[in-house]
Amino acid sequence: MPLIGEEAPSFKAKTTMGTINFPDDYKGKWVILFSHPADFTPVCTTEFITFASMQEEFRKRNCELIGLSIxxxxxxxxxxxxxxxxxxxxxxxxxEVKFPVIEDIKMDVAKKFGMLQPAASDTQAVRAVFIIDPESKIRAILYYPMSNGREVNEIMRLLIALQTSTEHGVATPANWQPGDDVIIPPPGSCGLAQERVEKAGEDYYCLDWFLCFKKLK
Incomplete structure (x- = not known):
């Protein structure tokens, strides 16, 4: 099973939008690859309607959606x-669901991404979410049980947070929302820690030497 920071496994698969080659077909884009247990099931139906209704919002963030089930x-x-x-x-x-949904009868892609968890089911994928960056690196992994649907707005928030961290070299605090202050990486020495606190002012503010915030311009 791939882990955060590792390169996402490559695959070729039939989908509802034709054959896709990952990652070649998605170079330069963020990708959200998510699995669902089965078609014609109630929770999955509500999730797909919600993902599809937000597809253009994801695309505005340079992010494509890919669904999968066995x-x-x-x-x-x-x-x-x-x-x-x-x-x-x-x-x-x-x-209308306009993003590709992978046919994975042989479970090839699901196994590559660790979407099968035997304690839950050995014939259906759990609700996994992989956020993959334009360099094909896995940046976040989420797992949900079969009984509970995903919060798609939270997945969007996490995508924006990851993009913000990548672009600006910052971190985001708990409950961060786009537009909120961000965290400056902590200093790497005692001297820099003291300097960081002493120079706090208009550009950034500190709650302590290791916890400083700033607004993004």
Missing amino acids: DGLFSHIAWLRTIKEKIVYKDMKGV
């Missing part, structure tokens, strides 16, 4: 048609 292509297609034609969830109606 179901066949025809099952995926039938399920996505049902979602578009019949399901209304939280005032979301006629939602």
Whole structure:
């Protein structure tokens, strides 16, 4: 199973949007690869409607979505048609899933990414989320049980936080939201620690030598 900071496994797979080659088809983009236990299941249906309704927001952040389950292509297609034609969830109606959903009957991709967890099920993927950066490095991994749906807004928040850290060389505190102050990396020596506190002012402020914040311009 790949870990945070490691290169994401490569794969070629059939999807509802044609064959994809990962990571070659996604060079220069962030990717959210997420698995669901099965098509035509209630929790997964609400998740896919929500992800699909936010797809353009993810794309504005240079991020593409890829779904996966251990179901066949025809099952995926039938399920996505049902979602578009019949399901209304939280005032979301006629939602078309325009991101690829991987056919993974042989579990090849699911096994590469550790999406199968035998204590939960050895025939269905758990609700895994992998956030992968433009260098094909895994930046975050989330796991949810089969019984509980994902908070897609939190996945978006985490994506923006990771992009902010990458672009500005900062960290984000607990409950951080876009626009909030960010954390400056702690100093690496006693001298720098003292200097950091003494020079705090308009550009940044410190709660202590190791905990300093600033606003992004």
